[in-house]
Amino acid sequence: MSRYFKAEIQENRPVHTVHNLLTLNVPVSMPEPRPGQFFMIEANKGTDPLLKRAFSLFRKTGQGVQILYRVRGKGTAILKEMKKGTLLEVLGPLGTCYPLPPADAVPLVIAGGIGIASVFSFVEQFSRRAIVFYGARTKDDLLMLDELQGFAKEVRVSTDDGSAGTKGTAADSLRHFLSHHASPITHHCIYACGPHLLLKAVSEIAGAHKIPSYVSMEEHMACGIGACLGCVVKTRDGYARVCKEGPVFEAREIVW
Numbered sequence: 001m002s003r004y005f006k007a008e009i010q011e012n013r014p015v016h017t018v019h020n021l022l023t024l025n026v027p028v029s030m031p032e033p034r035p036g037q038f039f040m041i042e043a044n045k046g047t048d049p050l051l052k053r054a055f056s057l058f059r060k061t062g063q064g065v066q067i068l069y070r071v072r073g074k075g076t077a078i079l080k081e082m083k084k085g086t087l088l089e090v091l092g093p094l095g096t097c098y099p100l101p102p103a104d105a106v107p108l109v110i111a112g113g114i115g116i117a118s119v120f121s122f123v124e125q126f127s128r129r130a131i132v133f134y135g136a137r138t139k140d141d142l143l144m145l146d147e148l149q150g151f152a153k154e155v156r157v158s159t160d161d162g163s164a165g166t167k168g169t170a171a172d173s174l175r176h177f178l179s180h181h182a183s184p185i186t187h188h189c190i191y192a193c194g195p196h197l198l199l200k201a202v203s204e205i206a207g208a209h210k211i212p213s214y215v216s217m218e219e220h221m222a223c224g225i226g227a228c229l230g231c232v233v234k235t236r237d238g239y240a241r242v243c244k245e246g247p248v249f250e251a252r253e254i255v256w
Ligand SMILES: Cc1cc2nc3c(=O)[nH]c(=O)nc-3n(C[C@H](O)[C@H](O)[C@H](O)COP(=O)(O)OP(=O)(O)OC[C@H]3O[C@@H](n4cnc5c(N)ncnc54)[C@H](O)[C@@H]3O)c2cc1C
Pocket: 038, 043, 049, 053, 054, 055, 056, 057, 067, 068, 069, 070, 071, 072, 073, 074, 075, 076, 077, 114, 117, 118, 217, 218, 219, 220, 221, 247
């Protein structure tokens, strides 16, 4: 099955000032994407920028896939202006997915900022079983919160400025939860996506509580298929390519 295809934009609408939701019609022959995987998407019809951009699977819809993206630089600014009907070159689904927790474990899911895009469909598949620690800079940066609350067991919100939820990071919120929680912590499994510093903190917390944990790493990508070595991270077994051996890694594998 080919992972290279052209996809038609079905919808590309703002969900907030700097965030958009892109819905692509994909061929039926595309392999089924799983939460944690990503796509390389053409960001321009011309040559600048030349390289495709990496985006997590946000959600699978009937005939397509959705991508939730933050406008960051040139590529995403161009993508934001693309209209319904435009054909985009896409590569995917790529990379590893979030492994399922044991049947009796409670998934603790940590999302920092646009990291919510990667974990959203993972939380959705557990129907009121996962506890989500969702951190953002301010209350205006919390995306898709109502939907998330509709299928998570609980959503613990935190913001850097205290404008919604508790003041602090999602890692602070996780630390507080684990140190005040009554039921055996061994019944948990941690999953995280967000800025590097958040992932490092989550990894340390998970290690201290001896809870299995998985992180989705984000590195700049060029090829997305393991050929250019542009996306490597240091692991205990040497260097690993985020696009091929990741993006989801066991947190203890990473040399932070
Ligand atoms: C596996 C993976 C999944 C991703 N999923 C999503 C997603 O679901 N939604 C989303 O909004 N973004 C996601 N990203 C990040 C996204 O790829 C970048 O925001 C995008 O490439 C920026 O392109 P640009 O041309 O707009 O910005 P550029 O002009 O290329 O860069 C603008 C600024 O963003 C920084 N930047 C660019 N790429 C990255 C990156 N990968 N990590 C950290 N900083 C970066 C640059 O250093 C620069 O400061 C993901 C990245 C990876 C590797």
